[in-house]
Amino acid sequence: MRPHIRPATPIDLPDVERIVAEAYGHYVARIGATPGPMRDDYPARIAQGVVHVLLEQDSIQGILVLIPEAGCMLLDNIAVAPQAQGKGYGRDLMLFAESEARRAGLDFIRLYTQEKMTENIAIYRRYGYVETHRAEEIGLHRVFMKKALK
Numbered sequence: 001m002r003p004h005i006r007p008a009t010p011i012d013l014p015d016v017e018r019i020v021a022e023a024y025g026h027y028v029a030r031i032g033a034t035p036g037p038m039r040d041d042y043p044a045r046i047a048q049g050v051v052h053v054l055l056e057q058d059s060i061q062g063i064l065v066l067i068p069e070a071g072c073m074l075l076d077n078i079a080v081a082p083q084a085q086g087k088g089y090g091r092d093l094m095l096f097a098e099s100e101a102r103r104a105g106l107d108f109i110r111l112y113t114q115e116k117m118t119e120n121i122a123i124y125r126r127y128g129y130v131e132t133h134r135a136e137e138i139g140l141h142r143v144f145m146k147k148a149l150k
Contacts (some may be wrong), residue, residue: 001026008051023079
């Protein structure tokens with residue numbers, strides 16, 4: 001049975017925060033700062049309706065934060081629990097994000113990641129994202145990427 005993706009609810013908050021901490025915590029030493037996803041206000045994001053969770057047999061294994069913008073969808077965060085990695089859940093979440101952007105009639109999906117998260121940059125390139133620019137925001141050196149959906 002394939003996993004199910006649905007909007008997050010306030011009851012999901014502990015799992016969302018746990019998965020984000022587990023998925024990004026090991027980057028703190030590498031980048032010398034707390035990654036942006038670990039700084040986010042997930043109660044507010046869930047209330048805004050922009051957080052989705054991926055469930056396998058009623059257990060949350062991944063999260064996705066999608067924020068509609070003018071003309072594009074921001075894939076703000078994607079995280080899979082470390083014990084669930086390698087099962088294709090990241091791919092499922094990426095495809096869901098693109099599907100949601102298309103459903104909203106948007107032509108592009110964009111994202112950003114920390115420049116020292118090189119493995120993530122490589123993954124995004126494999127999914128057709130191209131780098132648009134690099135910039136420093138909130139003390140983090142970020143790589144901005146975009147993918148055309150039409």
